[in-house]
Amino acid sequence: MTTPLLAVDRDRIAAAARRVMARCEELARVTATPGAIERVYLSPEHARVNRLAAEWMREVGMTARQDAAGNQYGRIDGARGAETPALMLGSHLDTVPDAGRFDGIVGVLMALEVVRLLRSPDADARRVDLPFALEVMAFSDEEGTRFGKALLGSSAVAGTWDESWWTLTDADGTTLREAFLEFGLDPGRVGEAARRPDELVGYLEAHIEQGPELDERGESLAVVSSIASARRFQLVVEGEARHAGGTPYDRRRDALLGASEAALAVERICRAEHHIIGTVGQLETFPGAVNIVPGEVHMSLDLRGEFDDARDRVWDALARDLDASMGRRGLRWRAREIHRAPAVFCRPLLQDVVREGILATRAGDTREDTTAEPATLFSRAGHDAMAIGAVTGVGMLFLRNPDGISHHPDEAVSAGDVARGIRALAEAVLHLAHDPAHAQP
Template structure:
C-alpha cells in the first residue's frame, strides 16, 4: 500500500474516533465547555502527548502541542484548525486540519528532522461561535486579539464565558499570556475541507486558498404589536413575523441580484412569546453577509439595512439593527502561497486558486502572521451537515501536499 494511503487510513480513524464524542447521537455536536467538548479535547491532548509534543491546554481551552527547535532565536510556525463544531455537524470541518497536522509532526519526529523553527500544533477551542455567538475565541487568544469584554458574553442559558472557562479549569487571568508574541511568528498553515463544490465537480483533491471573504453578522429585531389571533382584523395588525418574513425574502432577492460578489443568509429566527393563537409581537432574526470585497461588503450591509427598514416602516413595525460581529476580507500570504502552490504542482495536481466564502481561524491570525490555507475536496461540497465526508485518496493527497509544503518551508529556512 502507498505510504500516504496508509497514513490517511490512520488519520481517518482518528477523525472517526473524535467524531464519536458528541453531545447528541444524530450528528456531531461539540460546543465549547460542554462535557463532550472537554472529552474531545482530552482525547486530542492524549494523541499529542503520545507523539512526543510538549502539550498543554491553555486558558481559553485550546489544545497545544509544540515541537521545539534547537536553533537560537527560532520563530514559531503554527499548524492549526478547530475541534469545536456547529450543532449537528459533520466529522471533518476543523478536526481534519488538526489531525493532519499531527500526522505531519509525527513524521518529523520519527525522521529526527532538525527544525530551523518551532512548530506548534493547535486545536482551537471555539472557531464556530455557536455557544456565545462570537467566532474565533481560541485563535484570538493565540494571536493576541482577545477582547476582555467577551468574558461577559452569555449563552442561551445565561451563563457567561468567564463562568464556562472556570468550570473548564481555565484561568481567564492568564489569557493574555497565551498569545504568541507578534515578533515570534513565522507563519500559519491550515488545511480544511473546501465547504463548496468546486473540487468535487472538477475531481481535484486539493486547492490553494488565495483569500477569505469578509463577514458581517447582524441581529435584526422586528417589533409590532402582539394581539389575539381571533379578534384583531387582518387590516389592523402589526404582525412582526409577517414583517420579518417579507424581510427574509427581500434579503434573499438582494443576494440573488448580487450573487457575483456576495452572499446573504438569514439562518436563525426566534418568535418571542410564540403561541398558535397570538399575533407575533416581536421576532429576532440573524443576518450573515459575506464578500471578498470590503467596500462591497460595507455597501451591501447599508443597502440591506435601508431595504429592511423600509419594509418595517411600511408594515407599521420597528426595526433594531445590531451589528454583532464583523471581519474584513483576508488575502493569504504571497510567499507561503507560492510554496504551497509549488507543493501542489510538484505532487502532480493542478493548482486551483479559490476564495473561501467561509471564515477560518486564519482570519484573526493573519493580523499578526503570514497565513496560508489548503482546501481538501469533500463530498458534493457539503459541510456543517452529518453528510460531510472526505474520501481516503483525497486525504492521502492532502498529506502528500502538506508534507511537501512543510519540507520546502524547512529547507527554505535552514
C-alpha cells in the same frame, strides 16, 4: 513541474490517511449528544478531546500542553533550539450542534501526520533540518456554539481577547468567566495564551472546503486566497399583536410578514452582488401563539463577502430596502451588530508554498494534468486563520468535500484526498523551509 522534496512511499502516506480517518471517527464518539456530534467550548467533551490530542502529539515526538485559553498544542523545536520561531499548523476540534466529522478536525489530524512524516527516518535525505520549530494547534472554540462568539481560542492566541467577552452567557446562563473557572482555567491569565509576531514564522491550516467548487471541478485540493469578511446582526421587527380572527388585513401590523419580506430581500440583494452571501438562520415570533398576529420578530442575519466594501454596500442597500418595506407595512425595525470581521488575505508566500505542495503531489501521477495550475479559491466560511492573521501570515489548503455539504452529519472527505492533502501540506512546509524569505513579515 515541481520537484517533490519529500520521498515517502505511497503506502506510508495511505497509512497516514487511514489513521486520520479512524481518529475522526474516534473523536466523533466524544459528544454531548448521543446519536449526534456536539462538542462545545469548556465542556467535559472539550477536555476529553484535548487529552486525546495531547496523547497523539506526544506520540509523534512533540511536547504537549494546554494553554491559558484551553487550546491544546504541541511543539518540536527547530534547529536553533527552544528560541526558534515556529511554523504553526492546525485547526479546531470544537463543533456545531449535530455536526459532521471533519470540519476542523481533519486539519488538526493531518498536521500531526505531517509532523510524523517529517520526523520519519525514511524522509528524503535532501531536506535540511527545519530552520523553524513546528507547532500543531488544536484550537478550542472556532464555531462559537456555546457563547455565540466565534474564534475565542484563536483570538486568545492572536492577542486580541476582548475583556467584554467575560460576560457572555450560554443557554443555561453560565458566563464565560464562570465556565473558565469550572474548566480549571484562570480568567486572569488568558493573556498568557497570546503569541508575539517574532515567535511565529506563519500559520498553515488544512480544511475541507465547505462548498462544492472543488467537487464540481473534479479536483482534490486548492490554494485558498482569502477568507471572507463577515458581519452578523440581530434584527428586531416590531408591529402590533392582535387577535388573529378579529383583526382585518387593513388593520394588521404583522411583524412576521415584514420579517419574511426582509428575508426575501436578503436573498434578492445578495444574489445581485457578486460573491456576497446573506443568510437568515434564526427567526422567532412573539408572542408566538397560533391565534395571535405576531407583534414582534427577532431574526439573525449573516453577511459574508470576499471584500469588505462590497459586504458593507450590500448592508446599506438592505437597510434602505427594509426602511421602505417596513414603512409600507406600518412596522418598525432595528439592528444590532454582534460580529464584524474583515476579509483576511493569505500571505502570497504561503499561497505559493501551498501551490508548490499541491503540484508536488502530481509527480508521477498519469491521471492528472501535471501542468495545470491548482485551483485557487476564496473561503466563504470563516476559519481560525482569520484570527491568527492578526499576529502572523496565514495560508490555507482546501480539500474536496463531496457535494459541498458541511455543518451536517453528511459532511464527507475521502481517504484518498486526505492522503494527497497530507503530502501537499508536508511539501508546503519543506518548500517554506527552503525559501530564504520564509521569516519575512
